[in-house]
Amino acid sequence: MEIYHLLNRGVEKRNVVLNDADRVRFIHDLYAFNDLNDVDANHRFREFKSPHVRVPLVDIYAFCLMPNHYHILASEIEEGGISMFMRKLNMGYAKYFNEKYKRSGVLWQGTFKRILLQRDAHFLHIPFYIHLNPLDMAFPQWRAGKVRNIDKALKFLAQYRWSSYLDYSGVKNFPSILSQELLADVLGSSARQKRIIKDIISSPNLAREASKLE
Template structure:
């Protein structure tokens, strides 16, 4: 698996081990997002997401190397950092930016898995490892990746119409409510909220983006 680069767009995705459900009931979706807000904003900005019963998709842009290294140094010293340090794996000999990013995501999945195992009296891994990621090197694919992520629950039979699906960022991009998503940037890729809705109303050609789990 190639190292994750700083200041880069990634499509990050994964599923439950052997296709097992990772969201057992409704409350698990919001719990995952709360965990996500603890671990990920320090290393990446989130542009889109979709959580489904047995897998998830994210579109993120990793922060600059300077920002990530600054976060890592501060995490070693401040009080909040002391709390997070118990959740982040710490390897003093491995402090390169790629490791810090990967460790943040891995720690998210580990922390969530521990909670789910305790709640549902299960043991062992919950997610397949390593988590999957695809570097996006062309800006023209960003809007297509957004569509792919939002349309995924319909494609996999979790709903009849993905615009009605409650566990994705589709509606958050159109809302006026405060959000931690990079909403302005996303809408700028489409032109306007109306263009965003129009793009999502069309059956986009996303064959090149289809993800097959091994």
């Protein structure tokens, strides 16, 4: 099984979500477009009921949505599933965004960036890196391992809904999107995750290694 770190940014680093309604839409798209079947880009928030049977394209293990970019950790279920899923996701969300804000043109910098995890160390650290991204908005010094108020940083992460961090911390946030079994042992308990996060954001060497993963 090959696991990939997938990411994309808004064109010219522009914000791609402007409010919580956009964030909810993007998160919902992670679920809706992860389907081999055709999905209307103008889909509404609803449960897909019989006779529609979802055929997932990928397993999503972790994700984080930021104001101008996103990160996804995933592997293919269907052959070519990652390319198909990412095409649906990027095009579908761009269509929603452009129609809502009456704009035209591309929303994303390109198709998407795909990084194959080739080393065990990479696999062990990438979920933490993805979940630490929101700290850029309040504690950018985490990338240098110089966060002084650790408890405040952890509280900020616990209040940030738009990633898979909460689901791995015992809080059901967006569980229907995730395949959690693979990372459950890697991340461990909520207490273990907090210990590792504390080490990363307060240690220059560990933070430097984490920041190399993008």
